[in-house]
Amino acid sequence: MLLAKTLKSSTYRLALIAIGIFGLIVSAIFLYVYWSTASYVRGRADRAIVAEQASLRDTYTRSGRDGLAALIGQRVADESFADHVYLLAGPGSAVLAGNLTQWPAGAAEQGWAEFRAPVPSSASADPLVRGVTEALARGDRLLVGRDISDLDGFTARIKAAGFAVIVLIFALAAVASIAVTRRTVGRIESINATSRAIMLSGLDQRIPLRGSHDEWDRVAENLNLMLDRIEALMGDVKQVSDNIAHDLRTPLTRMRGRLEKAYHAPRNGEGDAALIGDTIADLDTVLGMFASITRISEIETRARRGAFRTVNLVEIASEVVELYDAAAEQVTTRLELAGEPAVLVIGDRDLLFDAIANLVDNAIKHGLAGGRVTVTCDGDEGSAVISVADDGPGIPADQHDRVFKRFYRLEQSRYTPGNGLGLSLVAAVASLHGARIELRDNAPGLLCRLHFPAAA
Numbered sequence: 001m002l003l004a005k006t007l008k009s010s011t012y013r014l015a016l017i018a019i020g021i022f023g024l025i026v027s028a029i030f031l032y033v034y035w036s037t038a039s040y041v042r043g044r045a046d047r048a049i050v051a052e053q054a055s056l057r058d059t060y061t062r063s064g065r066d067g068l069a070a071l072i073g074q075r076v077a078d079e080s081f082a083d084h085v086y087l088l089a090g091p092g093s094a095v096l097a098g099n100l101t102q103w104p105a106g107a108a109e110q111g112w113a114e115f116r117a118p119v120p121s122s123a124s125a126d127p128l129v130r131g132v133t134e135a136l137a138r139g140d141r142l143l144v145g146r147d148i149s150d151l152d153g154f155t156a157r158i159k160a161a162g163f164a165v166i167v168l169i170f171a172l173a174a175v176a177s178i179a180v181t182r183r184t185v186g187r188i189e190s191i192n193a194t195s196r197a198i199m200l201s202g203l204d205q206r207i208p209l210r211g212s213h214d215e216w217d218r219v220a221e222n223l224n225l226m227l228d229r230i231e232a233l234m235g236d237v238k239q240v241s242d243n244i245a246h247d248l249r250t251p252l253t254r255m256r257g258r259l260e261k262a263y264h265a266p267r268n269g270e271g272d273a274a275l276i277g278d279t280i281a282d283l284d285t286v287l288g289m290f291a292s293i294t295r296i297s298e299i300e301t302r303a304r305r306g307a308f309r310t311v312n313l314v315e316i317a318s319e320v321v322e323l324y325d326a327a328a329e330q331v332t333t334r335l336e337l338a339g340e341p342a343v344l345v346i347g348d349r350d351l352l353f354d355a356i357a358n359l360v361d362n363a364i365k366h367g368l369a370g371g372r373v374t375v376t377c378d379g380d381e382g383s384a385v386i387s388v389a390d391d392g393p394g395i396p397a398d399q400h401d402r403v404f405k406r407f408y409r410l411e412q413s414r415y416t417p418g419n420g421l422g423l424s425l426v427a428a429v430a431s432l433h434g435a436r437i438e439l440r441d442n443a444p445g446l447l448c449r450l451h452f453p454a455a456a
Contacts, residue, residue, distance in 0.1 A: 015177035023170050030162035038155045042130070045146055046112075049132055052084065053144040060136055065090075068142070069097035083147040085117075085129050091139035098143070107133050107143060114148075187216040191223065203231040251282035310455045311352065313343040313386050314377045320356045321375055324364060332370040335360070339377040344455040345384045347433045355429040356386065358422040359448055363390035367445065384452040391445035403439075426450075 060068040065088070072086045076099045087098035095102060106115030110133055116126040131145020190208060197205040206227060207220040258275045265271075314337075321337045328335040345352075356375070363373040367390035376387045395403055403423050430437050430450055440447040 015181055016174075019170065019173040019177060022173065023166060026169055027162075027166055030166065034155065034158050034162060037158060038151075041151050041154065042148075045130060045148060045151065046132075049130070049144055049146055053132055053134065053142070056086075056142060056144060057134065057136075060140075060142070065096065065138070065140060072097040085131055085143070085145040085147065087143040089141045089143075093141075096140070100143070103141070103143070104129075107131065109133060109141065110135055184216075187220075191220070198227070203227060203234060251285050255279050255282050307348045307350070308346055309349075310344055310346055311349045313345055313352070313384055313452070314339065314341060316349060316353050317356055317375050317377055317386060320353060320360050323357065324360050327361075328364050328373065331364065333364055333367060334372040335364070336372065336374045337377075338374055340379065343377040343379060343384045343386070345433070345452040346455045347452070348429075351429045351432065355426045355450070356388070358426050359388040362422055363388050363392070363446070363448075366390065367392035371445075379454060380451070382454055384454045385449055386452075387447055387449040389442050389445060389447045391442065394441055394444060394446040395439060397441070 056068060056071065059071050063070075069088055072088055075081045075084060075086055076097075085099060087100040087103065088096045089103050090096050093103040100117055104113070104115045104117045107113040112130070112132050114128065114130045117129055118126055127147045127149040129145045130148045131143050133141060133143045135141055194205050194207045206224045209217050209220050209224075211217070258279060262271070262275050318337055321335055325335055360373065360375060367373055371391040374387075374389045376385075376389070378385055405424065427437060429435075434453055436451040438449040438451065440449070
């Protein structure tokens with residue numbers, strides 16, 4: 001099954017195209033090597049033949065037919081000229097001298113020729129001869145050539161070797177392409193199998209890693225991280241859904257109980273008015289919860305970046321402190337502003353106000369009655385920092401990451417007013433502004449610091 005998928009895969013088709021192109025290039029290279037080698041060897045042989053022909057022609061010019069015949073006889077008898085072919089023929093193709101018995105049928109009257117003819121000095125039967133012919137005076141003809149059987153065998157071996165190498169390259173490339181494609185298809189099929197398992201059973205499946213640390217392992221790692229993130233988000237969605245259901249149950253149950261009681265009771269102007277007022281308050285709580293969720297979602301989609309401009313955190317913090325000063329006095333808490341006179345950041349003024357206000361509101365609610373809440377603005381190594389510190393019970397270290405989730409509330413905070421969305425809004429605003437949130441133990445209490453990139 002895997003082999004069938006391998007042969008049908010686009011990777012295998014691309015590999016075959018690459019093999020074809022590579023094979024054509026290699027074939028062209030071998031053809032060029034064959035042609036250039038054969039041309040070089042033949043060129044050297046031709047130059048030697050032409051030089052010998054010129055020497056014999058000079059002898060014919062000086063000494064005539066008899067002198068040339070005598071020289072040819074000497075050449076034929078000399079072992080150093082064993083691979084040379086000579087033939088001096090008179091009118092009517094009568095053989096006058098040389099080591100051929102007759103004028104070759106494939107040799108023209110003038111020019112180059114290749115033919116097979118019996119050469120007495122050659123070890124092979126009818127060797128391949130390359131020669132040049134020339135017409136002399138008085139109807140005589142001269143043929144000077146060389147036995148090129150060795151050259152022919154040499155070029156044949158080059159041709160056979162080139163063909164064998166090309167076939168071997170194609171075979172190895174085909175095997176390699178199948179192996180590589182099979183491996184690729186195998187890894188893809190592993191990812192597909194995990195995807196199918198996830199669709200059938202849930203997000204608990206992960207793509208197996210082979211420990212090779214190659215690109216496929218990196219892809220699998222990234223996909224596994226993505227699945228982890230999706231699983232976490234799905235868990236958050238489930239938690240939010242559960243928390244919404246839990247937080248809505250109480251006001252909706254109260255509203256239904258009041259309405260049912262009013263429905264069965266006789267009409268009472270004052271009582272009905274109080275019931276309507278309480279119901280409206282509960283509805284306002286529910287609507288406020290949905291408004292907060294919508295606002296957080298809007299911030300997380302980064303739809304508010306168009307309102308970014310340079311703002312002073314100190315001015316915003318001062319307005320928040322002024323707004324919550326009365327609420328702090330009700331619980332005899334001292335609300336103070338400290339730090340530098342100006343700390344500039346680039347951001348949305350309204351969102352920053354809401355984030356700081358939520359931090360101050362939480363600090364006042366969860367701090368000690370009669371305690372102190374301090375808002376500090378300062379710069380820290382190229383960043384702008386605003387911190388809110390209280391002296392309340394604080395947040396356990398293992399809960400620092402969880403408190404920024406929607407509707408998450410600590411056990412000791414479940415009976416205090418709120419819906420668990422304040423810190424979620426702070427986290428959304430911080431993410432939109434590229435800020436880092438830091439929670440620390442204030443010994444006692446909690447210190448929450450927001451590190452913003454400083455304005456240029």
